[in-house]
Each structure stands twice: as structure tokens, then as C-alpha cells.
Amino acid sequence: MHLTxxxxxxxxxxxxxRLExxxxxxxxxxPNxxxxxxxxxxxxxxxxxxxFRTHQSExxxxxxxETLALYAQARTRSLTRRLGLLRRDGHWTARLDGEASARLVDLFAACAVVCFEPGSHALIAGAADGRRSFLDWGVFHVEHDFAAGMRRYRRALRQRNALLKQEASDEELAIWDEELSQAAEPLGRAREAYMERFGRELVPLLDDYLPELGGVSLRFRPGWNRDMPLGEVLKEVRQRDRALGHTTRGPHRADWGLVFANAPSHEQLSRGQEKLCAIACTLAQVSLYRSIRGENPVIAFDDLCSELDAAHQAVAxxxxxxxxxxxxxxxxxxPSALLERFPAQRLFxxxxxxxxxxx
Ligand SMILES: Nc1ncnc2c1ncn2[C@@H]1O[C@H](COP(=O)(O)OP(=O)(O)O)[C@@H](O)[C@H]1O
Ligand SMILES: [Mg+2]
Structure with a gap:
């Protein structure tokens, strides 16, 4: 898809x-x-x-x-859609093809934009929630039920955490352990399947960009021991969870990472290497999206030249x-040499x- x-x-x-x-x-x-x-x-x-710069939309x-409004026209191979997103009094509302009460999730499904920007190295070196969001954005665009499954899981997780804090009985907790278990299973499966395909796209790119780091493998941690249903795992850790006041196993604890033969820990990567890894991840996500959906997402690339040396600017x-x-x-x-090699269709x-x- 692309935005017109x-x-x-x-x-x-x-x-x-307004821009075309x-x-x-x-x-x-x-200028800056x-x-x-x-x-x-x-x-x-x-x-x-x-x-990508802030989670606080204010x-x-x-x-x-009073009102922040974003509108776009998005063209896919088969149709053109009108997208709108408004923020007023701290609330977001979506518009889709003129329908004022569209669901946000339908808007996000109709608009696929990936981004590489100066903070993207955090995908490699930062906290797990950034990697989970990255992964889930990809899964969301290939698995129709994923967003609904995630909502069900989050609701159950909030309930269980509240009960843990209230020192509820084992019987009460068991009900939510079971609900969490059922909600978690398809999430774990979908993420695992996505990671496997993502890895197949990513590994050749990393071999190409960072040969000095040796062979690379992608590790996915689902958040609990998947040899057992989550319900059984939660029963085992119940005492500990009670003491901590929150749920310590489940898809909300998932993470993934890269392990290089010559740099087993990401702490051994330079900032430049982290950035190249993050670019490779973005490109792998783009090509996986394309192979599944039959078309590309939009790629936003912020501050190219301050992020990469000249050779890698051209490679990217x-x-x-x-x-x-x-x-x-x-x-x-x-740099004009770059624009000569890769002519812009539009320059703003x-x-x-x-x-x-x-x-
Ligand atoms: N909430 C806001 N209201 C008004 N101006 C803002 C707000 N947030 C940021 N700005 C200003 O908007 C500009 C944002 O620039 P930015 O997109 O980061 O520029 P560039 O990428 O060209 O360096 C800055 O000048 C910043 O001070
Ligand atoms: Mg900027």
C-alpha cells in the first residue's frame, strides 16, 4: 500500500x-x-x-x-481508502471512508507504516516491550484474530493481577488461570509462527550487513514454558505471584533477540552495529509483510544521514x-551523490x- x-x-x-x-x-x-x-x-x-517518539500523545x-487531526488517502492494489484519526479531549477517534465511528483497530489494519529512526537501536538494546510491539505489529497484520485475542488476554491479566493484590482464594484465581491459559495459547502460536518466518527473512540480511559478527540466530521467548499449558505454569508460580502482586508468566513477558556467534550478548555490539541490526529487522519485516500480503507497507526513514556512514547510507x-x-x-x-543514484520522485x-x- 502507499499513501497518495x-x-x-x-x-x-x-x-x-496537505501534501501529495x-x-x-x-x-x-x-533545518533542525x-x-x-x-x-x-x-x-x-x-x-x-x-x-515512535513518545507514548504520551498529548x-x-x-x-x-483543541483537535489534532490526521487524514490520508491510502491506495492498495485493489482499492483506495480514506483514513482519519482525530484526538480531542485526550481521546482518539477513527474515520474510515467517511464513517465517523470506525474502530481504531480497523483503521490500523488499513494503514501499514514501518519506521526506522534515531531511536530504533532500542529495538536491539532497549527494553522488551519495544520488541514485543514490533513483533505484535507484524503478527497483527497477518493474523486477523490477533488483536481480539490480545484484548481478551489483557482483560484476564488485569483481573488476575487485581485478585493477586486482593489476596483472593485459590479457587477464584484458578478461574482466571484457566481463562489466561486459553487466551494465551493462540497468541503464543501466532507469535512463534511469525518469528520463524521473520528469522528466515532476517538472517541473510544480517549475514550481509554484519559479516564480522559471525553466524546469527534469532531467539524467541514466549513468556512461559510452552511445554505446558499456561494454566499449569500459573498454578506452579501462584505463591510467588501472590508475593509479588502480579503475574510473572505469560505472553505479556515474551521477548526475542539476536545472538551472534562473535557477540553472544547484545552488550557486545557497537551503537552502529545495533542500528544496522535494527535496519535489517525493519527490512525483514517489510519483506515478510510483502510475501504474506502481496504488497508493501510504507517505510518511514528518519534522519538517514545522521544515522549511517556514507557506505551504509547507500546500502540502506x-x-x-x-x-x-x-x-x-x-x-x-x-548528499547529492546519493540523490543522483536514488532519484527522489518528490522532494519537499x-x-x-x-x-x-x-x-
Ligand atoms: N506539542 C507541540 N506543540 C508545538 N510545537 C511543538 C510541539 N512538539 C514539538 N514542537 C516543535 O515542533 C518542531 C518539531 O520538529 P521535528 O519534527 O522534530 O523537526 P525536525 O525533524 O525537522 O528536526 C520543533 O520545532 C518542536 O519544538
Ligand atoms: Mg527530526
Whole structure:
């Protein structure tokens, strides 16, 4: 899919801007603080409901305004859809093809945007929740029931945690252990299946980008010992969970990571190597999405040149443009040698929250 049009009202320093995007490479240049990242953020928020820069959406809304509104036209092979997302009084509402009461989950299903940005190295070195979100975004777009399954699991988890804190009886807890167990099973299966396919896309990319690190394997930890139903595991750890006041096993504790022959711990990677790993993960997710869905997600790439050395800028852009995906790329400036090799279909100059098409 790709976005043909993006309209942004009251996002950070952008008051009201509308732009037409090309299906290929779209480049945004401009000085620091101009609003380049905010344009990428707008596309990403339409796909995720939150930003890659902050989980607190009040920071996204332009100071002193009442409504933040994002609209896009998204074209897939078979249809064009109108996407809208509004934030007012701290609440988000979705619009889909003019329908004002669309579900957020349907909006996110219709808009697929992946992103690489200066904070993306946290995918390798940061906390597990970032890796879980990355994984779940991929699973969400291939498994129709995943979002509903996750809601069911989260609801049961909240109940069990509340009961643990209230020192409820074993009988009461057993009911929720069983509910959690049933909710967890399809989540674990779907994530495991996704990870296996993701690994097949990722390993060749890492062998290519980071040969010095030796062979790589992808480790997935589902969050509990999958040889047993989660219900049995929860029974075993019940005393400990009571003492801690929360549930210590289950899909909410899942994690994954990369293990290189010459760097068994991610702490042995340089920041540059972490970034290359994160780019490889993003590209692997793109090609897996394409092989399952038959079309590309949009790729947002923020601050290319400050993130990579010249050789890797060219490698990354070759992979990005080679994917055939729509690319939204930013930089304070993009080296002309790079633009000669990878010509932009559209070039935007951004200044003080305003965008001007120069190509
Ligand atoms: N909630 C907000 N309201 C108004 N302005 C904001 C808000 N959040 C950030 N800004 C401003 O918006 C701009 C955002 O710029 P950014 O997209 O990060 O620029 P760039 O990527 O071009 O460096 C900055 O000038 C920042 O100070
Ligand atoms: Mg920026």
C-alpha cells in the first residue's frame, strides 16, 4: 500500500498542511526543528495510534489547540481508502471512508507504516516491550484474530493481577488461570509462527550487513514454558505471584533477540552495529509483510544521514528502493551523490512546520 495524500492539522509545529506523495521515494529536507520528523510521525500514528517518539500523545498535539487531526488517502492494489484519526479531549477517534465511528483497530489494519529512526537501536538494546510491539505489529497484520485475542488476554491479566493484590482464594484465581491459559495459547502460536518466518527473512540480511559478527540466530521467548499449558505454569508460580502482586508468566513477558556467534550478548555490539541490526529487522519485516500480503507497507526513514556512514547510507537506500515500497525519507540535507543514484520522485522542503514541494 502507499499513501497518495496526507493532511495534518495541529501536530507539533504543523498547523495545517496537505501534501501529495509519490508511490516511490519521497524526501523531506530542512533545518533542525523544522518539522521533518513530524511529517513521518503523522503517517506512523495513523498506522499505530502512537508515535515512535513518545507514548504520551498529548506531546503530539500542537500546544494550545483543541483537535489534532490526521487524514490520508491510502491506495492498495485493489482499492483506495480514506483514513482519519482525530484526538480531542485526550481521546482518539477513527474515520474510515467517511464513517465517523470506525474502530481504531480497523483503521490500523488499513494503514501499514514501518519506521526506522534515531531511536530504533532500542529495538536491539532497549527494553522488551519495544520488541514485543514490533513483533505484535507484524503478527497483527497477518493474523486477523490477533488483536481480539490480545484484548481478551489483557482483560484476564488485569483481573488476575487485581485478585493477586486482593489476596483472593485459590479457587477464584484458578478461574482466571484457566481463562489466561486459553487466551494465551493462540497468541503464543501466532507469535512463534511469525518469528520463524521473520528469522528466515532476517538472517541473510544480517549475514550481509554484519559479516564480522559471525553466524546469527534469532531467539524467541514466549513468556512461559510452552511445554505446558499456561494454566499449569500459573498454578506452579501462584505463591510467588501472590508475593509479588502480579503475574510473572505469560505472553505479556515474551521477548526475542539476536545472538551472534562473535557477540553472544547484545552488550557486545557497537551503537552502529545495533542500528544496522535494527535496519535489517525493519527490512525483514517489510519483506515478510510483502510475501504474506502481496504488497508493501510504507517505510518511514528518519534522519538517514545522521544515522549511517556514507557506505551504509547507500546500502540502506538500495535495499529500501529495491523493495518497491513507498519511502518517506528525511535529512537536514541528503548528499547529492546519493540523490543522483536514488532519484527522489518528490522532494519537499520543510521550514517552520510548513512544507513546500520543490520536485
Ligand atoms: N506539542 C507541540 N506543540 C508545538 N510545537 C511543538 C510541539 N512538539 C514539538 N514542537 C516543535 O515542533 C518542531 C518539531 O520538529 P521535528 O519534527 O522534530 O523537526 P525536525 O525533524 O525537522 O528536526 C520543533 O520545532 C518542536 O519544538
Ligand atoms: Mg527530526
Amino acid at each position: 495524500e496526507l493532511r495534518i492539522q495541529n501536530l507539533r509545529n504543523i498547523e495545517d498542511q 506523495l509519490a508511490a516511490g521515494l519521497n524526501v523531506f529536507v530542512g 526543528g523544522a518539522g521533518k520528523t513530524s511529517f513521518l510521525e503523522a503517517a506512523y500514528v495513523l498506522s499505530h495510534g502512537s508515535s 506531546h503530539l498535539q500542537r500546544r494550545g489547540t 537506500l538500495a535495499a529500501l528502493t529495491g523493495s518497491g515500497a513507498q519511502i518517506l525519507l528525511t535529512g537536514t540535507e541528503i 522542503h520543510v521550514e517552520q512546520g510548513k512544507v513546500r514541494a520543490v520536485l
